[in-house]
Amino acid sequence: MSSAAPPGRGPKVRAAVLAATVDELSEHGYAALTVEKVARRAGVHKTTVYRRWPDRDxxxxxxxAESxxxxxxxxxxxxxxxxxxxxxxSLVVWVKSPGGRAILAVMLSDAVGLARPPDQIRHVFRDRIRGALPVVERAIGRGELPTGTNAAELLKTMVAPIYLRALITGEPLTESTADSAxxxxxxxxxxxLFESE
Structure with missing residues (x-):
């Protein structure tokens, strides 16, 4: 007779593996990440990881996405x-966090000639922009922004100065940076300027 896994073990293992993945990306980058390293860091066997996630990407x-x-x-x-x-x-704080550094490591891997991350990874940030569209849509509904404002373009314009500092100039990222953006x-x-034609 097999015994059931202790209550909460599944979610705890999942959380540990996802956190280990973010930490590995943040510290070592996309190209260096292996399932074996993640499993070791999470304190689980690599087969435990492969049971839930068929491959590293x-x-x-x-x-x-969770981060x-x-x-x-x-x-x-x-x-x-x-x-x-x-x-x-929130974006400024996140860019400086392990999760933010992990995303930047993945995005930069293509820029520096390493193996290009698959689209499913690159879509994580695009999905987050889509998730933030209601912020602009609610403002249009309240009459705070012109009707027809392209919410995605507004949000991309806002994040661009933050990512310029994070990825290109290396200038400090502060609340003032965020407020200016x-x-x-x-x-x-x-x-x-963002009104749809």
Whole structure:
């Protein structure tokens, strides 16, 4: 007669493996990540990992999606200026976190000529932009932004200065950086620069 797994073991193992994946990516990058290293770091056997995730890229995509969802909440303050500021500040904090560094490591691997991550991994951030679209859509509904404002373009404009500093210039990322990025995107939106044709 086989005994059942202790209660909570499944979710605890999953959480440990996903956290180990993020930490490995953050510290060693996409190309160096192996299921064996993740399993060792999580304190489980590699077959435990393979039972849940058939290959490393599925594991990476799951770990990054979980990290982004947990660390980048979608604000709903009732005003677009504070929503954008809150979203940008969360992004700045996240970019400096292990999860943020892990995503950057994956995205940079293609830029520096390493193996290109599959689209399922690259879509994690695009999915998060889609998840934040209601912030802009609610503002349009409240009359704070012009009707027809392209929410995705507004959000991309807001995150661009943050990623420029994180990936290119290496300048410090602060709350002031976040607030400036939010104001820039909001000013452009009020000027009608994101209105769909």
């Amino acid at each position: 599925v594991l990476i995509a799951d770990a990054l 982004v969802a947990a660390d980048l909440p979608i604000p709903d303050t009732g005003a677009i200026d504070s929503d954008l500021s809150s979203l940008a500040r 939010a104001r820039l995107a909001l000013t452009a939106a009020h000027a009608g």
